[in-house]
Amino acid sequence: MVWLRRCTHYLFIVVVAVNSTLLTINAGDYIFYTDWAWTSFVVFSISQTLMLTVGACYYLTFTGVPGTATYYALIMTVYTWIAKGAWFALGYPYDFIVTPVWLPSAMLLDLAYWATKKNKHSLILFGGVLVGMSLPLFNMVNLITVADPLETAFKYPRPTLPPYMTPIEPQVGKFYNSPVALGAGAGAVLACTFAALGCKLTTWTYRWMAAWSLSG
Numbered sequence: 348m349v350w351l352r353r354c355t356h357y358l359f360i361v362v363v364a365v366n367s368t369l370l371t372i373n374a375g376d377y378i379f380y381t382d383w384a385w386t387s388f389v390v391f392s393i394s395q396t397l398m399l400t401v402g403a404c405y406y407l408t409f410t411g412v413p414g415t416a417t418y419y420a421l422i423m424t425v426y427t428w429i430a431k432g433a434w435f436a437l438g439y440p441y442d443f444i445v446t447p448v449w450l451p452s453a454m455l456l457d458l459a460y461w462a463t464k465k466n467k468h469s470l471i472l473f474g475g476v477l478v479g480m481s482l483p484l485f486n487m488v489n490l491i492t493v494a495d496p497l498e499t500a501f502k503y504p505r506p507t508l509p510p511y512m513t514p515i516e517p518q519v520g521k522f523y524n525s526p527v528a529l530g531a532g533a534g535a536v537l538a539c540t541f542a543a544l545g546c547k548l549t550t551w552t553y554r555w556m557a558a559w560s561l562s563g
Contacts, residue, residue: 351556355409363402364422392483392530393537399423399449400478400538403456404470404545409552413461420453448489452482467546475542479534483527 402423403416424447455477456470463469 420449475539479538483530
């Protein structure tokens with residue numbers, strides 16, 4: 348049973364973190380951001396919030412060790428640096444989204460788990476709300492520090508963009524005056540759901556390991 352748990356632990360690092368990293372990277376297309384501005388910022392913030400929450404809660408509740416969520420975010424950060432380094436070699440901008448944006452939110456997730464003495468329900472409620480409300484704020488701070496997206500778009504043109512992906516008109520400020528507030532509000536609600544999913548995945552994993560070890 349020990350070897351099965353250990354193998355599953357490494358499987359998390361390879362599969363969960365890699366997949367969430369890839370999905371997060373694909374949520375940050377710089378042309379899309381330039382064309383759709385604040386609407387895109389909200390979508391990107393929510394998608395990154397959800398990918399971080401589900402994977403970090405999965406990993407955190409599986410190990411039961413506070414600090415694992417931050418470790419998970421660090422893995423995502425390193426993977427993203429490597430992937431964006433490859434993209435940079437192909438002509439894409441490297442600094443569109445500064446990837447350590449996940450680390451402080453993951454720290455809040457660890458804090459919620461540690462402060463409530465590893466209470467899973469508190470992790471879902473408090474941790475989910477903290478991550479959902481904090482990540483759009485950190486994301487905005489990072490976007491302020493990087494190159495202007497419009498300048499980047501002209502510097503790295505994409506003539507291969509298909510016609511059906513070309514926006515009809517920019518949707519600047521269409522949803523709300525504050526994209527951080529909208530992203531934080533929606534993220535706080537949705538992140539609780541995904542935190543619960545991450546915890547449930549741990550339960551399913553333990554059941555699978557138990558059934559697999561008995562059948563062997």
